[in-house]
Amino acid sequence: MDERNALPPEENKIPLKEGFSPSTGTAKDVLARYSHCAICGANLHFTYVTNFATNLTEEMAKCLECNVKARHIVHRLQ
Numbered sequence: 001m002d003e004r005n006a007l008p009p010e011e012n013k014i015p016l017k018e019g020f021s022p023s024t025g026t027a028k029d030v031l032a033r034y035s036h037c038a039i040c041g042a043n044l045h046f047t048y049v050t051n052f053a054t055n056l057t058e059e060m061a062k063c064l065e066c067n068v069k070a071r072h073i074v075h076r077l078q
């Protein structure tokens with residue numbers, strides 16, 4: 001497999017402000033933006049990885065249509 005397919009280049013990432021702006025619009029708008037691709041509007045595919053040693057959960061959102069990583073957020077448990 002081509003190494004570029006395994007790790008998308010940095011420029012493929014959507015800037016956080018464009019991908020997720022929680023402070024504007026109604027709750028419905030925010031939810032729609034959170035779960036849909038900012039580029040094509042398709043449903044994002046979410047993956048969660050939890051490390052119980054560090055109490056951190058990584059949330060990764062990817063658009064399967066554009067094949068871009070839309071978001072990568074680390075949540076602290078507790």
Ligand SMILES: [Zn+2]
Pocket residue numbers: 037038039040041042063064065066067
């Ligand atoms: Zn997309």
